[in-house]
Amino acid sequence: MSKKSYRAKPSDGIAFVSGASSGIGRAVVIELAERGYSVAAMARRADDLRELAATRPAQIFAYPGDVRDTAGNRTLIAQIEKDQGPIALAFLNAGLSLHVEREGFDAALVAQTYAVNVQGTANCLDPLLAAMAQRHRGQIAINASLAGYNGLPSSAIYGSSKAALIYMAEALSQMYREAGVTLQVINHGFVRTAMTDQEKDFAQPYKIEPEAAAKIICDGFERGGFEIAFPWQLTALSKFIRALPYAAKFKLMDYAVNRAKKP
Numbered sequence: 306m307s308k309k310s311y312r313a314k315p316s317d318g319i320a321f322v323s324g325a326s327s328g329i330g331r332a333v334v335i336e337l338a339e340r341g342y343s344v345a346a347m348a349r350r351a352d353d354l355r356e357l358a359a360t361r362p363a364q365i366f367a368y369p370g371d372v373r374d375t376a377g378n379r380t381l382i383a384q385i386e387k388d389q390g391p392i393a394l395a396f397l398n399a400g401l402s403l404h405v406e407r408e409g410f411d412a413a414l415v416a417q418t419y420a421v422n423v424q425g426t427a428n429c430l431d432p433l434l435a436a437m438a439q440r441h442r443g444q445i446a447i448n449a450s451l452a453g454y455n456g457l458p459s460s461a462i463y464g465s466s467k468a469a470l471i472y473m474a475e476a477l478s479q480m481y482r483e484a485g486v487t488l489q490v491i492n493h494g495f496v497r498t499a500m501t502d503q504e505k506d507f508a509q510p511y512k513i514e515p516e517a518a519a520k521i522i523c524d525g526f527e528r529g530g531f532e533i534a535f536p537w538q539l540t541a542l543s544k545f546i547r548a549l550p551y552a553a554k555f556k557l558m559d560y561a562v563n564r565a566k567k568p
C-alpha cells in the first residue's frame with residue numbers, strides 16, 4: 306500500500322507564491338498568512354508586493370522577480386531559502402491571458418503567453434523540485450484552469466498553455482511521489498480579477514471573489530489529493546464535455562459558447 310502523500314504545515318517551513326502582486330495570488334498570500342504561514346510573495350510589481358508585505362511585516366516578505374528569467378528564478382528561490390528557511394509549500398500561480406488572441410492566431414502571442422504560463426512555471430518548478438526532493442519533503446500546487454480541459458474557440462493560446470500545465474502536473478506528481486514531493490493542480494472557473502475584468506463579450510457564470518477562491522485553494526492544500534477544482538458546476542460540465550466523442554463535443558461546445566455570448 307502506498308504511504309500518504311506529504312501535506313505541508315506552517316511549522317515545516319515557509320510558503321512561496323508566484324503572481325502574488327494581485328488577484329488570486331495576492332489573496333492566497335493573505336489566506337496562508339491567516340493560517341499561520343510565513344510567505345515569500347513573488348511577482349514583477351515590486352511596489353505592490355511591498356505594500357502587501359507591509360500589511361504583515363513579520364509574516365509576508367516581498368521577493369520581486371520575473372518568472373520568465375530561468376537563472377534569476379534559481380537565484381531567487383535559493384535566496385528565499387537562505388533568508389527564510391526551507392520552502393514547504395509553493396503555489397505556482399503567475400500567469401497571463403492576452404485578450405487580443407481573440408482577434409486571430411498569432412505565433413508571437415503564443416510565445417508571450419507560453420513564456421509566462423508554461424516556461425515561467427517550469428522555471429519555478431526546476432529549483433523547487435530539486436530542493437524539495439533533496440529534503441524528501443515539499444508540496445507544490447500549479448494554478449492551471451478549467452480552460453485547459455477542452456479546446457475552447459476563444460482560447461486556443463491561453464487554454465493550451467493551461468492544458469500543458471495539467472499534463473506537466475500529472476506527470477510530475479507520479480515522478481516525484483517517491484521523492485516525498487506532493488504535486489497538485491488547481492483547475493478553477495471564473496474569479497474576479499484584472500484578468501477576467503478584460504472580458505466584455507462572454508458571460509462568466511459562477512464567478513467568485515479572489516478571497517473566496519483563496520479559501521477554497523488553501524483548504525485544498527490542507528486536504529491534499531491531486532486536483533483542486535471549482536466550482537463543481539463548471540468542473541462537472543468541463544469533465545463531461547472532455548469525455549464525449551469529438552462530433553458530440555463540438556456540437557455541445559457550439560451551443561454552450563453561443564449561450565454564453567453577450568447580446
Ligand SMILES: NC(=O)c1ccc[n+]([C@@H]2O[C@H](COP(=O)([O-])OP(=O)(O)OC[C@H]3O[C@@H](n4cnc5c(N)ncnc54)[C@H](OP(=O)(O)O)[C@@H]3O)[C@@H](O)[C@H]2O)c1
Nearest residue numbers: 324326327328329348349350371372399400495496498500
Ligand atoms: N481569474 C480567473 O478567472 C482565472 C481562472 C482560471 C485560472 N486563473 C489563473 O490564475 C492565475 C492568477 O491570475 P489572476 O486571475 O489572479 O490575474 P492577475 O490579477 O492578472 O494576476 C496575475 C499575476 O501573475 C503575475 N505575473 C504575470 N506575469 C509575470 C511574470 N512574468 N513574472 C512574475 N509574475 C508574473 C502578475 O504580477 P506582475 O504583473 O506584478 O508580475 C500577477 O500577480 C493565472 O495563472 C491565471 O491563468 C485565473
